[in-house]
Amino acid sequence: MKKRPISVTIVSWVYIVAGIGGIAAHATELDLRHPFSNDVVLALIVRLLAVVAGIFMLRGANWARWLAIVWIAFHVVLSAFHSFPSAAFHALLLAVFAYFLCRGQANTYFHARGSDLNVVSQMPD
Secondary structure (H helix, E strand, O other): OOOOOHHHHHHHHHHHHHHHHHHHHHHOOOOOOOOOOOOHHHHHHHHHHHHHHHHHHHOOOHHHHHHHHHHHHHHHHHHHOOOHHHHHHHHHHHHHHHHHHHOHHHHHHHHHHHHHHHHHHOOOO
């Protein structure tokens, strides 16, 4: 098993902290009398996906790396409807995160972890 690159650890924790922070912020907006009448539930689900991506990237799941990249790309699109500075900031985050999650060390880490997991699933009964 390859050692996790520090860049993957940092990006993973950014996702976990951002997700938990967003869940805490959006949870205060939830109206339990009408829980599905606004976009708060969707926002909570999106924030939960950030936490899931962060946790599973720490565990070396390759799918979580792609979930993290799609998650921040989704925020680039969303922020484009709000303001240019917000869209530019999210686009910069997308570029930085994609760079660190797709470079050689990260590729080796995610592929090594995936092959470790496949060995367990391919063991004879």
